[in-house]
Structures are given as structure tokens and as C-alpha cells.
Amino acid sequence: MSQADETAVLATRSAPAAPPAPAVRRLWTLGLFRSELTTTFRRWRTLALLGVLAGVPVLVGIAVKIETSDGGVGRGGGGGGAGPAFIAQITNNGLFLVFTSLAATLPFFLPMAIGVIAGDAIAGEANAGTLRYLLVAPAGRTRLLLTKYATTMAFCLVATLVVAVSALTVGALLFPLGELTTISGTRIGMGEGLLRALLIALVVAASLTGVAALGLFVSTLTNSGIAAMATTVGLLITVQILDQIPQLHAIQPYFFSHYWLSFADLMREPVYWDDLTRNLGIQAVYAAVFGSAAWARFTAKDITA
């Protein structure tokens, strides 16, 4: 972060703290949240992350278009089942690009971006020396932590929607849209397809809440933003690797990433809810455990920076 950036951050930080209005505490909380949001989304690194995420569907879309433009009936990978889910259907319906892009980004790109934002939440402030200024304001540590978590969740949603909207745009530009076939073989109209795409995006965003809470907890442990980000992303990769080892199948259902791809079950007819509810339950448990651990750590911590 450059010097100018920091001053800018400080300026934004001091803005809500300057007119302290304890009479309207509720509004004040929202003010803190709003200032956090603008601070987060104005950072170049946030915009760069979102840019990378928006680029994935473009790459996938163009790759599929090029591969199928000369061959007529083209299929991704040839063997069937190779490549991310739904890739075989993209040429016939651009809406499938949304699902493919989410399936491609969910295992790594999306949680990595969340890890960066969540890991930076507390440790980054401490690193930049802005944490104590934040705490000087009579907001309280619990509320600051909640605000930080809310901001990270907002980023989860925005990041997912960026992927989905970019994929929908690219899909609409390069491929035909229209009635689509669910993976169960039944047909649904375009309107319902869009509705399901939105639902899937929401489920994907919710799937990231566990890793966001984990990142926030790691962030309260250290004063180095980089260390917190690296630890979060490292944990994510470790869990993803462990999830692939068949000998560990007994504990795999408890990994936060184990049911991530269950969002595809929303494309079945009727929807298969078992894994979806399991996924959301796991995310809720991770959010509760690491959220309260972060609270325990952050409210008891000596703030030295």
C-alpha cells in the first residue's frame, strides 16, 4: 500500500469517527459498515481481484467458442466429464457458462479472493497502523469485528455476482440463449433458468462464509496482513488436497469445501436438497466456531499497532 493510499484510508477512517453521534447508534453502525465497504471496494487490490474473477468466464467462453467453431459438434475434452461441470452444454445454451464459470472458480479463485480480503481485515489494519485509530472511536471491538465480517460477506456476494454477471454477458454474446435442459433431462424455460442461476450464485456466495470466518480468525492472530492471507490461502489449499485423499473419507464430510460443488444439485429436477443443506449447515458451523474464536481473540487482544 502506498503512502498516498494510507493517507486516503486514514481520511476515510476518520470521516465517520469525526461526527460521533451516540444518540443514533444504529445509524452509526451502518455508517461504520458503509465506510468499511467503501474502503474495501476502493482498494486497487480488491478491484484487481474482481477483475481477475470477471476474466475467468471470458476465457472459458472464448476457449469453448474457438474449440467448437471449426468442428461443428464440439465437446470439451472429448472424453466427457473432463473439464469443469456443465462445459459440454455451453455451446447450446450460454446460460450454462454461468454454471461452468462458478464451478471453475469456486474451488480456488473465489475462496482465494475471500482469503485475501478476510485475512487483511484485522491484520491489515494492524499492519498499516490504522487499527488503533479504528478502536479510538467508541464503536467497540465486537462491533468492529462484526462490521469486518459483514464486509467480507458482502465481498463474497459481490465476487460471486461478478463472476455470474460476467459469465451471463459473455454467454449471451457468444452463444444462443433459450430454453434449457436440466441435468435430469427435463426442460425449463429461460426465466426459470435465470432464477436458478441467481439461486446458484447465492448458494455459492453462502458456501464461502465458512472460509471467510476462518480468514477473519487467522487475521486476528497476527499483525501481518500478508501472513494472514498466506495462512488462509494455505489452509484452503491444504483442505482441498486432503479432500482428494480417499483414505480420509471418514473426516472429509466435515471439511468446509467438501460440499461446495453441491450447488449443481439445483440444476436437477426435482432439486436434490440433501447435500445443499449439508453444505449450508457446515458453513454455518464454521462461521459460528471461527467467528466466536475471532471474537474471543480480538476482544482480549492487546492492540499495539
Place this chain on the structure above:
Amino acid sequence: MAPYESGNTSAEGPGAAAEVEDLRAGRRRAARYVVPVAVVGVAAATIGLVPALADSGDPDLPKISAQELIEKIAASDVQQLSGTVKISTDLGLPSLGGVAGSFAPGGGPSGDDSGSSADPQAKLMELASGTHTLRVAADGPDKQKLSVLDDAAEYSLIRNGDEVWAYDSASNEAYHATGAEHAEKGDKAVPEDVPATPKELAEEALKAADDTTSVTVDGTAQVAGRDAYKLLIKPKQSGSTVGAISVAVDAKTGTPLKFTLTPASGGAAVVDAGFTKVDFAKPAASTFDFSPPKGAKVTESDELTAQESQEFQDKAPKSGEELEEGLSGLKVIGEGWNAIATFEMPGGQGLPSAGSGDAAPEAQQLLDALGDKVSGKFGSGTVFSTRLVNALVTDDGKVYAGAVTKDALVKAADAAK
């Protein structure tokens, strides 16, 4: 002394107080970590206890005899149902997936460019190993749907009247067959290759019930949220590898809901198939409507190339006869559970042995590693075993196979000499 004392205390006072304060603060800090620990505890307790609580208490149902229960199954005329089936198969084979595909008659996917991944026979063989989630729906005798739920993909086999469709969403390929003959075949492919629904499994098991078998009612159970009787089928003869077959039958409708086959050697069930959800309402009509999505590769069953279609004709419909001809003289020794099939290896030769030099040494080693050498009055041979089926291949080219123990196979071979 008193002033000194007091002076001392007053001097010490703030320090001690601060220490106490520190200690308290420390404790308060530590106390905060109780919250996440408690959350973990509650979550673990919920995960551990809720299924246990839900399982507890078998339903209280009026007593019923085995005969009445079987009649109930036979009288059951459930035409409409939909539900989710979980099927786990553990035959004790390393991995059937790829190997089984090449065994499937009528063209497996291996090395066959024009073969479709939506071909039902190849796909259904995959069910023979591992755990799978299936969805079944039925509306009368003409409309059935069977879906195999994969990760982010689904394989559906749909029968609507005399149209049979199979659709593999992972590769976006469809397989189509029409007409009575094919429809029948498509229909038969399910129970014959791998019995997929509990009902079909139970029927298979009950067919075998005669004086060699003990059939009892073994209490009640809850399956898919419904009260059910448990029918226990056990071989009376010794020597079978089948330990017991348990069928849970819905108390109201008589529909078999769960099928479990445990081996005599103990351990996990060889086959465990049961509904996890079941609904006896009429499934939506759209469930059985299928038209291939735009751009999907559709393989018509009669669109195969001439040669392949010839092969198809030769192999698929008459595979039983052909097998019999090819494997000169298929005979069945024994009856009931201890039935042993015996036939000659094609060409009338045994497995290549180490000395014969007609097999690569590596292949020979592999064969030896897979089977156990046995010898008896019949000579010597190799036993290949799984958890359910054992096969004895003698050195002079005879094969004995059945769901019986190794000793029973050797005895049968001795007796045949």
C-alpha cells in the same frame, strides 16, 4: 510496626491489586474461548446425537408371519412412486468401474469410438461397485425413470411408453431406442444387469426361497421415515457365502424399501440398497418427458454401423445361448444356495501355467497374485475369490463358480472327477 505494616500494605496495595486485576483479566480472556469451544461441542453433539435419536425406537407394529408378509409384497400394487435410493456395493473387488465396462455385452465404451457414454449397459455396470445415489420414479407400467446422481452430473434412463431414452448430462450425450423389442430390452437391462430398486432386489431374493431357505420376520424398522417389517432370509445349507438377506417391507403398501445382503464371513454388507426418501404420490408427468437438448449427440440404438449392429444382434439378445455355446457345456451342480455353475474354458485349456510358456511372466505373476492355488483329488487349480462369489479354475480347463466357499468348490470339483 503497625505504621510500617500499613505502609507496606499501602505500598504493596496497588501492585497486588494490579496483579489480581491482571489475573482476573487473564481469566476473563480465557473465559472468552469457552464460547468457540462450546460451539464446537454443540455442533459435534448435534451431528452425533440427532441421527442416534432419530434412529431410536423401532416402530410398534402388529405381529405378522413371514408368509403374510410375502403375500403382502406380492399383493402390493404400488404403481406410482418416486424416491431416492442409496445403493452401496462392496464385492471386495479392487475397482469394477473400468473392468466391468469391458465385460458388458453389446459394446462397452472401451476403445469403441462410436460407442456412446449414454449407452445404458455400460453405465449401469458402474453401479456394481461403490456407493451411488439413485432417483427412481414410476407411474404405471409404461413410465419409469431411473437417474444416477453423479457429481454435478446425472445419468437418466427414461421410459415413456415404447420410447426409451438415456441421457448423460456430463457428456451431453443421449441414447435412444424405440419399439416394443427395444423397450423391453431397455426395461430388462435394469433388473438383469444390476437390480436397481429394492423391489426388484427383493423379488430376486424371494425367487430363491424354497426348502433350502429360512424366511422369518425379524422385527420392525424405520426406513425413509416409514414403518417397515424386516424380512430375514437365510440359507439353511452350510457352505454358502451368503450370510443373510434382509428386506425391509413397508407396513402400509407392502413395497420393499431396503435390501441388505451380508456375507457369511461377516463385515460390511455386500449389497445395501434402500430408499432414503420415498413418496407414493403420482410423479409429475414432465418427469418422463424427454427430448434431447440442442446439440446433444444422440446415438440411435439401430443407427449403429452394419458390422456393429451384426455384433449387437449376435451378442446382446442371445448372450445367454452364445455364452453356453462358447463355453461348452454349462452345467449347474447342486441346488439352492449352493448351486455351482461349471463349464469348460474356451479352447479346452486351463490357465497358462508358469511352465507352459504361452503367457508373459508378468501376466502369470498377476494371475497368481489374484488367485490362490489349491489342489485336491481333481488335480490342482486356482481359486479367485470375491466377498460373494468364488471361482475355481482347474489346470485342465474347468471352471466352477458360485456363491459358495472355497471348500465347497473343491468338494464339487472332487465329486465331478
